[in-house]
Amino acid sequence: MGIVHSRNNPLPPVLMELRIGCRRPPEESVPGLTRYRIASKIVKGQPLGGTDDEWVVIDPVYRAIELLEQLHDAPDEGSLLIGRFSFNVRFKWFKNWANSEAGLRLGLLPIPEGPVNLRMLRRSLSLEMAYRPGGVLATKIHMKHIAVATTEGYASRPGGAQAELLAEVNKHESERNLQLVLEEFRNYQEGILPAGPGARSLTEFFAGIDAQLDAASAAAPKTQRNDRDVLNLLTKRAKVLHLGPANYCWFTDPSRALCLKLAGTPTADRPLIGMCDSARCPQATHHPGHRPVWAEHADRTKVFIGQLGTTRKTERTRLQADLDRALRVVAEIDAASDTRNEESS
Incomplete structure (x- = not known):
């Protein structure tokens, strides 16, 4: 879920196609808003050898790729970062390490026994995406469906995979x-x-x-x-x-x-x-859980207002009204949360 979108194609890159040096320099379009990009190849439905493309990713994905480059045995420019791998073998290695004394020293929770495979992870990811607004579109992008109709079409099959997924999502x-x-x-x-x-x-x-x-x-x-x-x-x-x-x-x-x-x-x-x-x-x-969203929105709006020129009065008026609304919502949440403190005092 760390890949946001592609420049030319919405399909996520194949991990096996990532190479040393695939990280592009971060771009800061506005203060505090940094965009991270990686270069890879589209393989599915493309000519032999794939097609070069770039993707916007979140900061943790960018840092994870940087760490993989540092841990690489032969970090030569253009070498495959991961290459072909067996998930079952690597997961077994990871579980043994996480459950060892080394993992306990780092405070890692033990991984319980039981089967784990990529199909189970794919289904868990589908459920998590389906919880969110726009879940059908997100599932289409991350599950590599060619069109949204493909994702929606499963719902029309009685007892089909999509119908079963939707029933499970509704239950959860x-x-x-x-x-x-x-x-x-x-x-x-x-x-x-x-x-x-x-x-x-x-x-x-x-x-x-x-x-x-x-x-x-x-x-x-x-x-x-x-x-x-x-x-x-x-x-x-x-x-x-x-x-x-x-x-x-x-x-x-x-x-x-x-x-x-x-x-x-x-x-x-x-x-x-x-x-x-x-x-x-x-x-x-x-509710209190919504306060960080409104507070961040207020902070970003302040930044935008500060960057406006003196002649852009219409935009300044609109943004100021938006800022006042966000600050009012934050103040209302704080006032409602302080009711307990007022009663106790």
């Missing part, structure tokens, strides 16, 4: 949503409240659940409510939870969803997360 997504709602309910009980336009509605819902639990405890004082009892009460709310990049969307009423109003589709059964304006939508909430 439901379990994840339940755990997220439970965590926020526990935060509410500890005085850490949500922020955002939909905070009041969510707080009232949690207060109702808390009241039901208190009533049940009063009727049976020797009965302790466990997480399963609470999850049963939170299940309905978890079904309407949708994750945005910087907020939670509680899609309880489509007629109130701002994204559907902007898109002109008020009768849709799912929100359009890509069009979400969580600072204005009455069904969106912000």
Whole structure:
């Protein structure tokens, strides 16, 4: 998942085609924003010998390739960095080392016994990508499908691989949503409240659940409510939870969803997360886990404003409004999180 995109082709490079010196010099287009590129070859569907191309990667991938070059037995320019390898053999070596005294000294967790192969890793990667917005497109890119239709087509086969994957994803997504709602309910009980336009509605819902639990405890004082009892009460709310990049969307009423109003589709059964304006939508909430995203957005916007010339008044006005919104959201999250401290004092 470290490869972002290619210059000419979205297919990720073949690892066996990476060579010594494939790292391109980092480029800093704006202060604090560095782009890392590697050169490799496209092999699938290409003429014999492949086609040269370049890819943008994240910093950990760039540093991992640098480390591989340093550990190479013969680091001559143009030599194959990895070459052909057997995953089973190399994984066995790695597991034996990680479970040895050397791995324990480094604080590595022991790798449990059991079969591991590239097919299992590929499926786990597919599940992780499917959790995220735009998961179909991400799966298409990383699984090397020629077209998105190939990825979507599996869903139309009864009992097909894609249908089985989607069913498994939906199951895991439901379990994840339940755990997220439970965590926020526990935060509410500890005085850490949500922020955002939909905070009041969510707080009232949690207060109702808390009241039901208190009533049940009063009727049976020797009965302790466990997480399963609470999850049963939170299940309905978890079904309407949708994750945005910087907020939670509680899609309880489509007629109130701002994204559907902007898109002109008020009768849709799912929100359009890509069009979400969580600072204005009455069904969106912000939580402490979203604070870093808003804080980083505010910092980057400050940098952009500082780089604008004096004549670019329109852009400055627009960015200033965006900065004010981000700072307001951060302040609301901080204020809601400080409720516990105020109550304890």
